[in-house]
Amino acid sequence: MSTTPPVLAAELAVAWADIQRHHPELPDLAAPESLIGESSSACGTELSFERLLHEAVHGVAAARGVRDTSRAGRYHNRRFLAIADELGLDHAEEPHPSSGFSLVGLRPDTKKRYRATMDRLHRALKAHSVATTADTARSFRGPAARHGSSGGGVRVKAVCDCGRNVRVVPSVLAQAPIMCGACGQAFRIPEVVGAGVG
Template identity: 90%
Template sequence: MSTTPPVLAAELAAAWADIQRNHPELPDLAAPESLIGESSSACGAELSFERLLHEAVHGIAAARGVRDTSRAGRYHNRRFLAIAEELGLDHPEEPHPSSGFSLVTLASETKTRYRPTSQRLQRALKAHTVATDTDTRNFRGPAARHGSSGGGVRVKAVCDCGRNVRVVPSVLEQAPIMCGACGQAFRIPDAPSAHGALAAVAG
């Protein structure tokens, strides 16, 4: 099992602490490694400072006892939106049919406020992506290729709206991962389904 990159974990913790300085009620980020290398289908975004601020909205909602999503966490309602505005996030005029107001973006003032923090985090994320991409090109044996309990090589799965996540093919075999932006399922490029991707690997 790979360990959490210490630089990236430290930058995530530092960025979260920077948000806490502006919003003291935000709970601590107990496990920054839980965000590394993962993309939230509900949030529909890869890890970035913008995504971190999105997660902070959920953190404050939880601290206040506010139910900010519905439909198994996919639909971001107007209570989410109100807190997002407090944290300096812009939003579309109308909610998305399946994800509501999940597609929040950094307002210009928020970009300025957090620019040094955002830039440090982005550098750490880029370094982690390079290391991860290099690792997935190495041969790791059949157990890894098939995504067994011994681990699995993540591949890029894409959504027709342009978003992408990295996932072990066997995860898609178990159940679809839905995009929070458009409600469509992520798929492995040039593969009609996760099952087809696994069959190609097995063959």
Template identity: 40%
Template sequence: MTTVTTRRAKTTKVENVATELVRAIDVVWQGIRRRHADVPDVMITVGSGTLGAKPGQARLGHFAAARWQRDGESLPELFVSGEGLQRGASDVLGTLLHEAAHGLAHVRDIKDTSRQGRYHNKKFKELGIELGLELAEDASIGWSLTSVPAATVTEYAKELDALIAALVIYRHAEIRPASRSKSTNLAVAQCACPRKIRVAKSTLAEGPITCGKCGADFEAEDEDE
């Protein structure tokens, strides 16, 4: 990594940080491919995992087939969430192995998910175990809860050294503006029938609202009742 040193401060160029990050992710991915020949080559992208997500949720990564084109050949995309980088190298390894399992499913033509890709079935679990992961089941997303056992961390120690050195940056989560609460400034008004309606107090104050059934005006109920 190239650094520029002055008497006042030591700085690292952002473009060099980005380059080293993607290179380190690729080092790990190629390490996975050396151990598991069916895992495909990919185009690596890093970006927001919280943009468009529900508050408190984040997407850690995804594998998407045929997203890129190279020399007339389609290339899958490996997306890595910038927010997830702060979890540390072993957890990022878990994300990469998780996405590699989806890559295996794609190459082997195995249906490993359902519900628009949200639910991970037992076939995905088998692929994850093949890659060295431990997986737990969740009622809503299936066998998607990923952890990396110590043996797998040890196996990838050399690749993780490069990743540890590159994880000097991560992305902050998107901050959504507080949603405005709906106005509850409504009055309950009643005619002679009696029928009741709910209407904005300002609307009721502009002039009478007449019931088409009894011909009487709706009048606001006493709020203290």
């Protein structure tokens, strides 16, 4: 098994810490592994520093108690946009009809501020991609992966003991625990009681 995912998770944590250095109210990244291999049509289709900064906008919004999305997290509203601007992201003038202001990009001053961190993360992402391609070249990944789903499946609800929940691709949760920032317990996919009983 490749040792790249732990290395990539560590690099994601380092990059997140650099963002926190500039934006101290940003909470810690509880599970960097949850970003690996997962894509979101609302939050960018591939993992990159730009995507990490996008996720940081959501983190700052959560720390402030700001509801920055609607429509199950797909539509990014003007409150998201205001925080994105604070974190150095540029945006379109008008919202996308289904995802709002989710499509953001790095401003030139932001690129300059994070250049070394971006380069380091890019190298880790490239190494991860090479290792993942080599690891999966001769393995069967299922129909979802063959048809372009990077997560290899549909997101399901995972819960923790304090009552919080997240939507996650089961294969991502199987890679490593995702810890709740409120209670410190691992999120789990609940067993369905009475499934198939009519």
